[in-house]
Amino acid sequence: MAKTIPISLDAMGGDHGAEVVIPGAEIALVRHPDIRFQIFGNEKVVRPILDRYPRLKAASSLIHCDVAIAMDTKPSQALRQGRWRSSMWRSIEAVKTGEASVAVSAGNTGALMAMSKFCLRTMANIERPAIAAIWPTSRGESIVLDVGATIGADAQQLIDFAILGGAMARALFGIEKPTVGLLNIGVEEVKGLEEVRTAGRLLRETPLRSLSYSGFVEGDDLGKGTVDVVVTEGFAGNIALKTAEGTAKQIGGYLRSAMSRTLMSRIGYLFAKSAFDRLREKMDPRKVNGGVFLGLNGIVIKSHGGTDAEGFAAAIDLAYDMVRNELTHKIAQDLVHYHRGRYAAAAPVLEGDL
Amino acid sequence: MAKTIPISLDAMGGDHGAEVVIPGAEIALVRHPDIRFQIFGNEKVVRPILDRYPRLKAASSLIHCDVAIAMDTKPSQALRQGRWRSSMWRSIEAVKTGEASVAVSAGNTGALMAMSKFCLRTMANIERPAIAAIWPTSRGESIVLDVGATIGADAQQLIDFAILGGAMARALFGIEKPTVGLLNIGVEEVKGLEEVRTAGRLLRETPLRSLSYSGFVEGDDLGKGTVDVVVTEGFAGNIALKTAEGTAKQIGGYLRSAMSRTLMSRIGYLFAKSAFDRLREKMDPRKVNGGVFLGLNGIVIKSHGGTDAEGFAAAIDLAYDMVRNELTHKIAQDLVHYHRGRYAAAAPVLEGDL
Numbered sequence: 060m061a062k063t064i065p066i067s068l069d070a071m072g073g074d075h076g077a078e079v080v081i082p083g084a085e086i087a088l089v090r091h092p093d094i095r096f097q098i099f100g101n102e103k104v105v106r107p108i109l110d111r112y113p114r115l116k117a118a119s120s121l122i123h124c125d126v127a128i129a130m131d132t133k134p135s136q137a138l139r140q141g142r143w144r145s146s147m148w149r150s151i152e153a154v155k156t157g158e159a160s161v162a163v164s165a166g167n168t169g170a171l172m173a174m175s176k177f178c179l180r181t182m183a184n185i186e187r188p189a190i191a192a193i194w195p196t197s198r199g200e201s202i203v204l205d206v207g208a209t210i211g212a213d214a215q216q217l218i219d220f221a222i223l224g225g226a227m228a229r230a231l232f233g234i235e236k237p238t239v240g241l242l243n244i245g246v247e248e249v250k251g252l253e254e255v256r257t258a259g260r261l262l263r264e265t266p267l268r269s270l271s272y273s274g275f276v277e278g279d280d281l282g283k284g285t286v287d288v289v290v291t292e293g294f295a296g297n298i299a300l301k302t303a304e305g306t307a308k309q310i311g312g313y314l315r316s317a318m319s320r321t322l323m324s325r326i327g328y329l330f331a332k333s334a335f336d337r338l339r340e341k342m343d344p345r346k347v348n349g350g351v352f353l354g355l356n357g358i359v360i361k362s363h364g365g366t367d368a369e370g371f372a373a374a375i376d377l378a379y380d381m382v383r384n385e386l387t388h389k390i391a392q393d394l395v396h397y398h399r400g401r402y403a404a405a406a407p408v409l410e411g412d413l
Numbered sequence: 414m415a416k417t418i419p420i421s422l423d424a425m426g427g428d429h430g431a432e433v434v435i436p437g438a439e440i441a442l443v444r445h446p447d448i449r450f451q452i453f454g455n456e457k458v459v460r461p462i463l464d465r466y467p468r469l470k471a472a473s474s475l476i477h478c479d480v481a482i483a484m485d486t487k488p489s490q491a492l493r494q495g496r497w498r499s500s501m502w503r504s505i506e507a508v509k510t511g512e513a514s515v516a517v518s519a520g521n522t523g524a525l526m527a528m529s530k531f532c533l534r535t536m537a538n539i540e541r542p543a544i545a546a547i548w549p550t551s552r553g554e555s556i557v558l559d560v561g562a563t564i565g566a567d568a569q570q571l572i573d574f575a576i577l578g579g580a581m582a583r584a585l586f587g588i589e590k591p592t593v594g595l596l597n598i599g600v601e602e603v604k605g606l607e608e609v610r611t612a613g614r615l616l617r618e619t620p621l622r623s624l625s626y627s628g629f630v631e632g633d634d635l636g637k638g639t640v641d642v643v644v645t646e647g648f649a650g651n652i653a654l655k656t657a658e659g660t661a662k663q664i665g666g667y668l669r670s671a672m673s674r675t676l677m678s679r680i681g682y683l684f685a686k687s688a689f690d691r692l693r694e695k696m697d698p699r700k701v702n703g704g705v706f707l708g709l710n711g712i713v714i715k716s717h718g719g720t721d722a723e724g725f726a727a728a729i730d731l732a733y734d735m736v737r738n739e740l741t742h743k744i745a746q747d748l749v750h751y752h753r754g755r756y757a758a759a760a761p762v763l764e765g766d767l
Contacts, residue, residue: 197663207598210606244561244651252564252648278655282663294606295649297598299656301632306660309551309636313695314668317688324688331681334671341667 063095064382065160066375067153070100071127071146073165073364073371080165081108083371085115090372091379092118097153099124099146124149130167130364137170138177147171151178154357161378163349165362165371172208172352172361179355184394187212188354189220189293190361191227192300193347193377196284202228203281203289206350207297214257217241217290218397221262223353224288225270226393230384231377236269237287240276242295251275254292265400269393307342345370349377358386417449418736419514420729421507424454425481425500427519427718427725434519435462437725439469444726445733446472451507453478453500478503484521484718491524492531501525505532508711515732517703519716519725526562526706526715533709538748541566542708543574543647544715545581546654547701547731550638556582557635557643560704561651568611571595571644572751575616577707578642579624580747584738585731588641590623594630596645596653605629608646619754623747661696699724703731712740 068084070077077100088094096119098105109116126145128137141148147166151174153159164171172188181188189205204224205212212220221239228237241259243251255275262272273286278299281289291299318328318335328335340346344363348370352359358381362374422438424431431454442448450473452459463470480499482491495502501520505528507513518525526542535542543559558578559566566574575593582591595613597605609629616626627640632653635643645653672682672689682689694700698717702724706713712735716728 197666210598242652244564244648244655278652278657279659279662281656282659291652294598295652298596298632298645298649299652301598302635302653302656303632303660305633305636306657307664308633310661310664310696312551313692317692317695318685320688320691324685327681327683327685327688329681330684331672331678334674334678334681337674338667338671341671342664 063093064091064379065095065097065158066378066382067097067099067150067159067162069147069150069162069164069166070098070105071124071166073362073366074130076100076127077105077108079366079368079371081105081112081115082368084119084375085112086368086372087375087379088115088118090376094118094375094379096120097122097150097159099149099153101125101127101146122149128166128170132167132170134169134173138173141170141174142177148174148178151175151357151359154359155179160382161358161360163360163362163374163378165364165366165374167364168207168350168361171359175352175355175359179357179359181354182356182390182394184398185219185223185354187216187219188352189223190350191224191353192350193231194281194289194303195341195347196282198284200232200347201281201284201287201289202231203291203296203300204353205291205293205296206300207293208352210292210294212254212292214254214261217254217258217292218261219354220290221270221272221288222267222393222397223390224290225267226389227351227353227381227386228287229269230386230389231380232287233384234287236271238273239270239288239290240273240280240286242289242291242299243275243277245275245277268396268400304344311342345373347373349374351377351381353390358382417447418445418733419449419451419512420732420736421451421453421504421513421516423501423504423516423518423520424452424459425478425520426525427716427720428484430454430481431459431462433720433722433725435459435466435469436722438473438729439466440722440726441729441733442469442472444730448472448729448733450474451476451504451513453503453507455479455481455500476503482520482524486521486524488523488527492527495524495528496531502528502532505529505711505713508713509533514736515712515714517714517716517728517732519718519720519728521718522561522704522715525713529706529709529713533711533713535708536710536744536748538752539573539577539708541570541573542706543577545578545705545707547585547703548635548643548657549695549701550636552638554586554701555635555638555641555643556585557645557650557654558707559645559647559650560654561647562706564646564648566608566646568608568615571608571612571646572615573708574644575624575626575642576621576747576751577744578644579621580743581705581707581735581740582641583623584740584743585734586641587738590625591641592627593624593642593644594627594634594640596643596649597629597631599629599631622750622754658698661698665696699727701727703728705731705735707744712736
């Protein structure tokens with residue numbers, strides 16, 4: 060029998076806490092019977108819900124935690140209140156101790172990132188973690204990072220993000236050498252941020268073994284799926300992500316109101332119902348639920364706070380895939396190769412226009 | 414009879430040049446018979462096309478220009494080749510001399526902005542021009558700026574953009590005191606760019622007569638239409654704009670493929686055709702064609718380069734509205750009030766935490 064995959068869950072995170080986390084875990088367990096869960100949360104709240112799912116209960120251990128981090132808690136506050144003892148902290152800590160291979164929480168992003176950084180620390184040679192999102196495209200899916208872990212990134216940090224995202228694309232899409240683009244703006248006059256230009260030059264001059272650098276991409280390339288991995292600093296990345304989500308909702312609203320407007324359109328809707336169902340499934344934000352924290356000594360997955368059990372299960376599926384496909388190992392490998400290559404290339408690069 | 418509105422056109426700009434510009438002008442003229450056009454371009458190319466539209470011909474003067482700026486010309490190159498004598502330059506110059514009240518070009522953005530800055534110069538007290546886009550929202554339309562004139566903006570420049578965008582909202586939407594939001598990211602830990610935070614504090618502390626400051630907005634507020642004017646620096650603004658355009662195209666593609674997939678869905682499509690037509694019209698990018706260059710001594714409208722006659726006509730409509738509703742006057746007024754207010758408020762502000 061294959062090795063089991065140990066996953067830790069913060070049962071108290073998200074708008075609905077254990078009411079979503081536990082049923083979500085059940086759904087994921089049916090799809091991946093080799094998961095073993097460590098569930099962190101208030102026993103009084105979680106136990107009665109867990110009792111409803113005997114299969115899940117058999118595959119899980121429930122660890123009681125006194126403290127739950129509220130959705131509006133500020134990161135510094137969360138660290139003060141919740142370090143060592145909150146369900147959020149302990150689910151992350153399980154990754155540090157090796158009891159879990161990945162942690163999943165629907166808790167608030169700022170608190171989760173602050174705790175993850177504090178507990179797991181950034182990897183050697185990585186200055187800043189990033190949040191990677193899976194972006195549905197016309198061609199399939201891409202990875203976009205950073206979508207909001209930090210604001211701003213220098214050229215070296217952008218290259219780090221490229222390596223992290225590249226490893227994730229190898230793990231998630233099974234692509235040997237994923238294509239990577241740097242998000243930029245195309246107005247000739249300005250030619251983009253200095254840091255983006257420098258990162259582009261470095262990636263061109265010193266090609267990486269683990270990825271294929273494709274140059275700059277623009278905002279509309281995100282939906283096209285022009286590259287497997289889009290790299291950006293977190294401010295623009297977060298705005299792009301939320302703008303796309305907002306636009307999708309907006310068009311969904313247009314479509315609904317257009318279809319319900321006349322008798323003819325309502326009849327048309329009935330005929331084309333399967334097509335609309337397909338479209339709805341395609342646009343379902345729950346399907347791509349899960350931001351992956353990369354660059355730390357361990358993987359943490361952030362689920363949307365407002366998602367339902369199906370959405371939370373998708374975040375667990377993502378966590379499962381990341382472990383099964385050895386994301387951490389791939390990242391470590393790629394980083395070693397990159398830094399080895401950097402030392403080898405150091406002399407000619409220093410002679411260049413660095 | 415009301416005063417005529419003189420509009421200058423760069424007939425050589427865009428992917429299709431005069432073949433789109435001239436029919437576009439005809440469409441706009443039918444809607445606004447009080448426009449008088451000054452058309453700048455190569456006479457040999459433009460004259461035969463103009464001859465096909467007797468009504469337009471009667472309302473226009475054609476001014477021959479030897480030089481046309483190609484779509485891939487770099488800004489510096491465009492200035493070298495095209496200053497004083499290109500159709501792009503001369504259409505802008507007509508605004509400077511007062512022969513036209515506004516210029517419209519589908520030429521390349523970088524070149525058009527470089528020439529506009531060089532020819533018209535920025536307004537007193539305005540350091541940087543901005544490009545304002547009209548953003549279709551679930552509630553109607555908003556104005557978003559800057560969408561790519563320059564990268565980065567300090568707090569004062571963001572406030573300038575707020576004033577420029579506010580004046581445009583008054584001119585375009587007829588709103589007495591438009592609501593203005595600063596585009597930011599919501600991750601608590603980081604709380605957004607320093608400059609955005611400072612601009613927000615200043616707008617809160619010293620309320621402007623011409624606008625109502627609503628605080629920070631996020632990427633998904635763009636499609637919702639949470640505020641009338643969204644202010645951002647040009648890098649994030651350009652990425653947001655192109656991401657939204659890309660997402661709309663992507664979903665349009667999903668919808669088309671879903672509707673054509675089965676016989677039932679094709680029948681459904683026929684029944685609901687009027688609803689789909691409505692949706693298509695709602696999502697038609699030609700309808701909101703036109704980036705408005707703000708902050709210069711004169712207004713220049715940039716049409717999409719790849720648009721058709723209908724789209725170019727929409728850019729002229731926008732130009733017409735901007736003049737009819739006295740955008741330049743409104744901006745000047747708001748700036749005077751702002752700076753007067755600043756002097757008055759200078760003492761207490763200096764005692765504060767500036």
